[in-house]
Amino acid sequence: MTYSAVMPPRQVKIGDAAIFAGTTPRAIRHYHQIGLLPEPDRGVDGRRRYGYDDMIRLLWVRRMAEAGISLDDMRAAFEDTPDIGEVLGRLEETLAAQEAGIKRQRAAVQRLQAVGSPLGLLSELVTDRLRDLPPGSLRPADLEGLLVTERIFGPHGAAIQAGVFIVLAAHPELRAENDRLEAAEAALDDGVDPEDPRVEDLAMQRCAYQLALNRASTAAGLDAEEERLFDTLDIFGDSTEKEEPRLMSAIKAVTKMPYDWSPARNRCVERAGQLLGEALAAADAADCQRAPA
Template structure:
């Protein structure tokens, strides 16, 4: 049985801020300085944010985290490009210890920002703003073989499921980038799904037809991934991640759960994030996805 939950197509500023990891005040400031266009407002005269707004918010946050000034971020989008110490020795020692810790934290932050800038310069695109765990997965691809929409998808996935989830999803884009025929089929089906807009009823025959085409394509894509050995690379990703980020001894969670312990520190759960990220999906498109999932389930061996 499929859940009746559907993601919102637009969200209010509070949910937009929570998903992007920022604050409503910061978002309003982005509007004031022209960094983020004013979105449409609902019947209650409050701002409503859609998918493209969230994509831009996420890129702004990533670039700001990398140490890029807001004015420079705006220009890039426009062009397309006090502690108190004590007099005693112990007090001074404690103050110096805290100062050393602060400087170490600042040094680590500067190092992280420097690495982010170096990745941006090396990759020559926004791909450098994704986690190095993700960009390392994509370095073997020819220049220009990844599309902006691919990077947008990886950006959202990394926010919800963390670097490991995005690195695993990158397998899909590696297969598409290295198999032109698959990419052509993917574009054709994407266009067919895009045509299932709000003017198309959920019981329109085209919905079921596109679902079959999507299922057939996904099966072919999975076969190519297996034949090329990319699925084994995914297994290696899990091993590499566990080596870099060993789970606590008392952590009994399933290691296959990409939403557990693999997101950014202090981030929301995957379920919370999904509920705050708007997707412009029509009822017909949603039904098409459901039908394609049902077809995949029918192909799966009985358990």
């Protein structure tokens, strides 16, 4: 074998250039189109021929792409512009966010493995609070409710709601009463007038149920933890969608979630909330009167 037989060619075609750089001819053509890789000389057959300098440029492009540098920012790197430090700073922030996202994904997978149900897809705060529930305590509708609550009020709001299911798991009579009330409320969707006396009566029953649920929660020692969680809620939301698309205020989120409840059912829910607020305010006033001066 002679020395000249092992010497590389002075120029290579686009296919060989792509193989050597670890990319594709299509990607190289795109680099040409956006001006990132200068057009090389063409041979007598009209095809591109890549020399040593072309290959070095292509290799640097591939290394920067692997580092996560965008194609637009690569130009600044090649031109050695003064704002390259800013480009690298943005890249560092992007990589840090991606790293945090991967950690969240791994944590979710680990929770799914540990919990063995869709509950593991919710936040760690919610999952941990419900981890010790007996099997079968959570129904599909319960998980759906937690999913919606977490989207609207965040992990702390869903963790507060999780306390309801802790109480229901220990009080089957309350679970049965809730089932009865939900069935009666669903019946309001069958053309019932919002001013029908059944709406007010059902709202009073729902209020009474909620008060009983609150008493059971207090007896179980859950109220202190839920009060702490409630203090962390951000109902109006300081984050803007421009800053973080995944976040929005609870007030705005509520308007985005569709419900097919009838006016009568909506009125029942609204009225039950009013009655509960009045009952809790009256209880607080009574406590203040009993408190020593």
